[in-house]
Amino acid sequence: MHLMYFTEQPMSAYPEQEGREFGATALMFSNRFFDPIAGSRLYNEYLEHYRLAEEVGFDGIMLNEHHNAPFCMQAKCNIFASILAATTKRVKIVLLGNPLPLADNPVRLAEELAMIDMVSRGRLVSGFVRGGGQEQLATGVNPAYNRERFEEAHELIVKAWTQVGPFRFEGTHYQHRVVNPWAMPLQKPHPRVWIPGVLSKETIVWAAQKGYPYIALSTEIEATKKIWQLYDKVAAESGHAGGPEFRGYLQRCHVAESEEKAMENARQFMWMQGEFTGLAHPVWSSPSGYFSPSYRTAFVEYAVGRRSNPRGAAFEDQIVNQQIVAGTPRTVIPKLRRLLEETRPSIMGFWASDGFVSNQDTRTCIRLLGEEVLPPLREIGKELGLWSPFEANAPVSRAFPEPARPAGDTP
Amino acid sequence: MTTDTWVSRTIPIAGVALHVARAGSGAPLLLLHHDIGAPERLPFYDALARDFTVLLPSHPGFDKSERPSWLRGVRDVAIVYQSLLAQHEVTRGRADVSVVGLGFGGWIAAEMATMAPAALKRLVLVNAMGIKPEHGDIADQALLSYIDYVRLGFADQSAFDRLFGADPSTSTLEQWDLNREMTFRIAWKPYMYNPTLPHLLGGVTTPALVVWGSDDRIVPRECGERYAKALPQARLQIVERAGHFIEMERPESLARLVGDFLCT
Numbered sequence: 001m002h003l004m005y006f007t008e009q010p011m012s013a014y015p016e017q018e019g020r021e022f023g024a025t026a027l028m029f030s031n032r033f034f035d036p037i038a039g040s041r042l043y044n045e046y047l048e049h050y051r052l053a054e055e056v057g058f059d060g061i062m063l064n065e066h067h068n069a070p071f072c073m074q075a076k077c078n079i080f081a082s083i084l085a086a087t088t089k090r091v092k093i094v095l096l097g098n099p100l101p102l103a104d105n106p107v108r109l110a111e112e113l114a115m116i117d118m119v120s121r122g123r124l125v126s127g128f129v130r131g132g133g134q135e136q137l138a139t140g141v142n143p144a145y146n147r148e149r150f151e152e153a154h155e156l157i158v159k160a161w162t163q164v165g166p167f168r169f170e171g172t173h174y175q176h177r178v179v180n181p182w183a184m185p186l187q188k189p190h191p192r193v194w195i196p197g198v199l200s201k202e203t204i205v206w207a208a209q210k211g212y213p214y215i216a217l218s219t220e221i222e223a224t225k226k227i228w229q230l231y232d233k234v235a236a237e238s239g240h241a242g243g244p245e246f247r248g249y250l251q252r253c254h255v256a257e258s259e260e261k262a263m264e265n266a267r268q269f270m271w272m273q274g275e276f277t278g279l280a281h282p283v284w285s286s287p288s289g290y291f292s293p294s295y296r297t298a299f300v301e302y303a304v305g306r307r308s309n310p311r312g313a314a315f316e317d318q319i320v321n322q323q324i325v326a327g328t329p330r331t332v333i334p335k336l337r338r339l340l341e342e343t344r345p346s347i348m349g350f351w352a353s354d355g356f357v358s359n360q361d362t363r364t365c366i367r368l369l370g371e372e373v374l375p376p377l378r379e380i381g382k383e384l385g386l387w388s389p390f391e392a393n394a395p396v397s398r399a400f401p402e403p404a405r406p407a408g409d410t411p
Numbered sequence: 412m413t414t415d416t417w418v419s420r421t422i423p424i425a426g427v428a429l430h431v432a433r434a435g436s437g438a439p440l441l442l443l444h445h446d447i448g449a450p451e452r453l454p455f456y457d458a459l460a461r462d463f464t465v466l467l468p469s470h471p472g473f474d475k476s477e478r479p480s481w482l483r484g485v486r487d488v489a490i491v492y493q494s495l496l497a498q499h500e501v502t503r504g505r506a507d508v509s510v511v512g513l514g515f516g517g518w519i520a521a522e523m524a525t526m527a528p529a530a531l532k533r534l535v536l537v538n539a540m541g542i543k544p545e546h547g548d549i550a551d552q553a554l555l556s557y558i559d560y561v562r563l564g565f566a567d568q569s570a571f572d573r574l575f576g577a578d579p580s581t582s583t584l585e586q587w588d589l590n591r592e593m594t595f596r597i598a599w600k601p602y603m604y605n606p607t608l609p610h611l612l613g614g615v616t617t618p619a620l621v622v623w624g625s626d627d628r629i630v631p632r633e634c635g636e637r638y639a640k641a642l643p644q645a646r647l648q649i650v651e652r653a654g655h656f657i658e659m660e661r662p663e664s665l666a667r668l669v670g671d672f673l674c675t
Contacts, residue, residue, distance in 0.1 A: 137554070143595060144595040281556065284554065287595070288588050288591040288592040289596065296588055296589070297581060299588070300581060303556055
């Protein structure tokens with residue numbers, strides 16, 4: 001198994017009442033409520049948490065980015081990735097990921113990622129995402145071409161990493177007369193690419209066709225199973241077997257010394273209404289053209305309140321369906337075993353705390369996870385044959401059917 | 412004129428399967444609809460059809476016209492409509508074709524006029540997008556729900572209720588979402604204007620009438636003033652107690668203004 005630590009890097013130090021009065025905590029919620037003094041303190045605490053996670057035995061640090069909202073302070077995951085490349089020694093730096101459509105120059109992204117890979121001595125996993133709907137608005141990018149830009153930027157980045165330059169790239173959204181970056185990844189054929197997602201079937205199909213692992217972000221167990229049914233079906237049609245080394249899962253999981261404490265802190269996962277994206281108007285989080293047309297009816301009904309939010313389950317329900325797992329190490333292990341048995345992922349992210357959970361409690365949670373939860377989980381993983389892409393020496397992709405390895409290393 | 416005299420046809424024009432509704436008799440009039448699309452029937456359409464042969468196309472990718480995936484700009488739409496005028500039996504070879512553009516359709520009409528000023532007899536721009544306001548902004552529908560955006564365009568909310576119902580049907584919302592998606596595809600950035608248009612309007616010798624609702628909260632009135640100033644032969648006419656969707660709020664007033672202007 002590959003076990004990662006994750007935090008959204010929440011900016012809890014904003015006046016909550018202001019958000020409630022405004023009715024939103026994303027996109028249009030004014031940044032006059034951003035507190036750079038708290039921001040400076042929190043960024044440094046989060047860096048300490050990442051270093052602690054490495055110390056107590058996590059295999060990877062999972063990073064992401066969002067824009068214009070207090071639920072996530074990372075505006076550029078490559079910045080934290082760069083810091084971690086230099087200040088950690090062993091963990092994989094797993095970006096889940098860079099929002100490709102937001103990039104106007106994917107070659108620059110390819111360069112940044114190559115630099116991170118070299119500085120970290122080949123520890124980069126470079127995930128790519130479409131970016132949330134409101135991210136398109138926050139960066140002025142056309143949501144109607146989100147998927148086109150995603151696919152085209154991906155093509156250009158992989159080419160920039162693998163094809164000897166100089167070459168020319170003439171796409172629909174990206175035109176580069178000279179692609180010849182003087183920074184190439186250390187890992188060959190190229191750093192691993194993992195694709196996280198929540199809802200879009202198109203992304204699952206795309207990842208399966210490419211042979212990239214897909215990381216399900218905190219979906220319900222039954223929904224997760226359906227994701228793997230679809231992934232494995234498309235994988236089989238595309239000529240690979242699918243299975244655990246292509247499956248990742250992000251689990252909200254808070255561990256404390258007592259059940260009461262764990263449950264109290266786990267309620268903070270509802271800090272942003274249990275959403276990834278904070279509270280936003282539906283047309284901000286899903287601008288027209290961003291979603292697949294097959295969701296149009298459901299979406300417009302949701303946008304005007306004729307349907308409830310598909311992701312708006314209550315805390316108690318999320319405890320029951322295990323979208324949130326909380327307890328002491330002893331009580332969470334059987335729940336995690338159930339998840340592993342039923343959905344068989346080999347990559348697991350632990351979203352350990354959110355909102356107002358204190359620095360001390362977050363550190364305790366990371367330590368308990370590392371010392372008391374991960375070791376038995378690894379045993380369960382072995383028992384169930386959940387070999388990570390690294391353990392299984394899985395190929396990087398269908399296009400590059402060999403494992404990623406730092407140049408100069410011999411197998 | 413009764414409503415059943417409208418006939419619709421899908422015509423291949425410049426690589427686009429264009430849905431065009433037609434009614435009436437008299438001089439040809441091309442009517443270009445808003446970004447939200449066009450309701451199938453409106454008293455305003457019928458009022459125009461009393462005096463003109465009205466062609467009401469659905470813009471490429473809007474309502475009943477299929478989406479050409481390659482079409483990426485408002486000028487592309489204007490070119491498609493120039494081809495329509497050159498090919499359609501009602502307008503082909505005629506020297507008396509006028510264009511009336513509503514809101515977003517007004518922008519398309521203005522672009523058409525810059526391409527071939529001599530091809531049009533008269534130009535009417537109603538609350539037209541297309542020019543960047545110097546002070547305010549054109550309202551950003553990306554930040555508003557479908558209903559809130561359309562309501563913003565009405566000075567009189569009861570007119571909205573009469574047309575769409577106080578709580579519009581899901582199929583109406585889907586149509587608005589589809590049309591909004593196509594609007595984004597062709598007018599996202601810069602949003603709802605073309606920086607070169609004010610310069611090019613100087614070459615439009617076509618006599619033009621610029622009509623503005625006194626309470627348009629979607630496109631600021633200063634855009635109307637700029638249109639009237641940039642077009643060499645234009646005047647600005649304000650319609651009181653009307654918002655952005657004048658043809659839905661004050662159909663008879665607008666039809667009279669248009670008719671009087673086109674027949675002089």
